[in-house]
Amino acid sequence: MKIYHLSAECYPVAKVGGLGDVVGALPKYQNLAGLQAAVVLPFYDRKFTQENEFETVFAAATLLGNKRYFFEILKEKTDKLGFELYLVKIPGLLDRENIYSYPDEREQFIAYQLAFLDWISYSQQTPGLIHCHDHHTGLVPFLLYHSKLYTRLANVPTVFTIHNGQYHGAFGWDKLSLLPEIDLTKTGLLDWAGGINPLAAAVKCSWKYTTVSPSYLEELTYNSNGLEYLFYTERLKGTGIMNGIDTEVWNPQTDAMIAAKFTARTLAKGKRANKEVLCSRFELNPEKPLFTFIGRLVVEKGADLLARAIERSLLENEGEINFLVLGTGDKETEQDLLKLKNKYPEHCAVFIGYDEALAHQIYAGADFLLMPSRVEPCGLNQLYALRYGTMPVVRATGGLRDSVIDFGDEGGYGIRFIQDNVQDICHSVFRAKQLYKDTAKLQQLRKQMMTLDFSWARSTQQYIDLYKSLNPII
Numbered sequence: 001m002k003i004y005h006l007s008a009e010c011y012p013v014a015k016v017g018g019l020g021d022v023v024g025a026l027p028k029y030q031n032l033a034g035l036q037a038a039v040v041l042p043f044y045d046r047k048f049t050q051e052n053e054f055e056t057v058f059a060a061a062t063l064l065g066n067k068r069y070f071f072e073i074l075k076e077k078t079d080k081l082g083f084e085l086y087l088v089k090i091p092g093l094l095d096r097e098n099i100y101s102y103p104d105e106r107e108q109f110i111a112y113q114l115a116f117l118d119w120i121s122y123s124q125q126t127p128g129l130i131h132c133h134d135h136h137t138g139l140v141p142f143l144l145y146h147s148k149l150y151t152r153l154a155n156v157p158t159v160f161t162i163h164n165g166q167y168h169g170a171f172g173w174d175k176l177s178l179l180p181e182i183d184l185t186k187t188g189l190l191d192w193a194g195g196i197n198p199l200a201a202a203v204k205c206s207w208k209y210t211t212v213s214p215s216y217l218e219e220l221t222y223n224s225n226g227l228e229y230l231f232y233t234e235r236l237k238g239t240g241i242m243n244g245i246d247t248e249v250w251n252p253q254t255d256a257m258i259a260a261k262f263t264a265r266t267l268a269k270g271k272r273a274n275k276e277v278l279c280s281r282f283e284l285n286p287e288k289p290l291f292t293f294i295g296r297l298v299v300e301k302g303a304d305l306l307a308r309a310i311e312r313s314l315l316e317n318e319g320e321i322n323f324l325v326l327g328t329g330d331k332e333t334e335q336d337l338l339k340l341k342n343k344y345p346e347h348c349a350v351f352i353g354y355d356e357a358l359a360h361q362i363y364a365g366a367d368f369l370l371m372p373s374r375v376e377p378c379g380l381n382q383l384y385a386l387r388y389g390t391m392p393v394v395r396a397t398g399g400l401r402d403s404v405i406d407f408g409d410e411g412g413y414g415i416r417f418i419q420d421n422v423q424d425i426c427h428s429v430f431r432a433k434q435l436y437k438d439t440a441k442l443q444q445l446r447k448q449m450m451t452l453d454f455s456w457a458r459s460t461q462q463y464i465d466l467y468k469s470l471n472p473i474i
């Protein structure tokens with residue numbers, strides 16, 4: 001029976017962050033394990049959609065408030081991603097380039113969810129399960145069970161995965177008219193703090209919800225941007241399943257995006273060659289330990305601490321270390337980092353923007369990857385870093401706590417710190433610099449990191465077990 005994954009992102013079609021990585025990989029590994037998983041995304045006018053062939057498998061019109069929208073469901077013809085990929089195209093609403101941040105984003109995501117439900121309903125399909133990811137898809141469980149339009153589908157199980165509990169996609173009750181006819185005695189299921197809250201609605205209405213690491217399940221009960229009480233009361237419905245990584249995309253032995261391919265056996269030579277290419281591009285001295293940060297420059301990731309932590313570390317270590325930052329996000333943080341780059345050009349390089357190939361080259365060429373996250377539901381960067389023999393230096397929170405053991409502890413291979421402050425980051429940078437001097441020890445730890453298994457195999461089975469507990473004939 002078919003399982004539909006609904007998400008705003010899916011690599012390589014459309015990715016802004018880790019959500020895209022997960023939805024681009026999990027269905028592929030589920031299919032290898034014998035399921036029939038497909039992905040349904042909004043249509044974006046991007047490289048992947050321009051360069052690949054699609055066929056229209058369904059077309060109809062849907063109502064959004066009092067506006068009628070024509071929509072099409074397009075299917076990628078070859079299934080080359082390892083799963084069936086469907087795109088919801090709505091001229092004038094879902095036919096643009098960017099994934100987020102349009103002023104009518106609410107309308108876009110509501111229309112996407114309604115078009116999906118209309119398609120499934122009118123084409124008389126009965127999926128084995130619908131798996132929704134993050135708030136952009138959070139109204140589906142409510143609509144499935146409490147709108148008269150979809151009563152035929154009311155027994156289809158839904159699973160909702162929270163990749164980021166800080167964003168809820170909430171909007172005012174004045175937009176209720178955008179939804180189709182619903183059971184008005186059930187509006188409390190949509191409500192949180194006086195508004196329509198898709199994340200809260202999904203937690204309440206889905207049959208099960210999951211978080212992307214076990215620690216994050218617990219953390220949501222005391223840090224979820226206002227939904228703490230909800231997560232506390234619904235906690236028995238939740239399961240924490242650690243993300244995996246797509247070892248076909250993230251493999252230093254075959255990665256076409258890095259300058260020199262390598263394995264755990266050829267690690268020293270490979271890392272050196274990649275570091276030289278990286279340092280030469282950013283005019284940094286490859287003899288010095290290279291610390292990097294890759295990610296969205298937002299408070300959640302501790303990016304606002306970076307500029308101060310880098311400057312203080314440079315001063316404390318008298319220029320014995322180098323930093324390279326790749327990211328985009330809060331404008332003030334971007335400016336602070338660019339100022340730093342101008343002040344310390346020999347020790348600090350900053351690339352503001354999104355560059356997938358550069359990210360791969362950094363994982364391959366850097367010595368240490370900094371993740372001072374305040375909130376980290378799972379974190380994929382540290383898992384990629386480990387696979388490329390780059391030591392993660394992380395704040396022990398969420399998935400970082402579940403995946404990185406400090407090298408000072410038994411079996412450890414990374415660096416952990418507790419507080420989200422400049423002092424703790426600097427102390428960890430100092431520990432890393434000291435470790436860098438012990439070449440033999442670092443080499444041994446790097447080999448250990450590269451042999452760790454964070455592939456999807458284990459997590460895929462946990463999802464399958466969860467699905468089967470809801471629908472045994474999947």
Ligand SMILES: Nc1ncnc2c1ncn2[C@@H]1O[C@H](COP(=O)(O)OP(=O)(O)O[C@H]2O[C@H](CO)[C@@H](O)[C@H](O)[C@H]2O)[C@@H](O)[C@H]1O
Nearest residue numbers: 017018019163212295327353354355359376377378379380
């Ligand atoms: N400027 C840039 N250029 C190139 N590549 C860039 C980039 N900025 C980020 N990336 C890439 O985007 C991905 C980021 O993934 P994360 O899991 O760390 O974060 P994100 O917060 O987006 O995801 C949320 O969902 C995921 C998936 O569940 C959780 O792991 C995570 O904790 C949660 O916050 C990585 O592949 C990284 O290399």
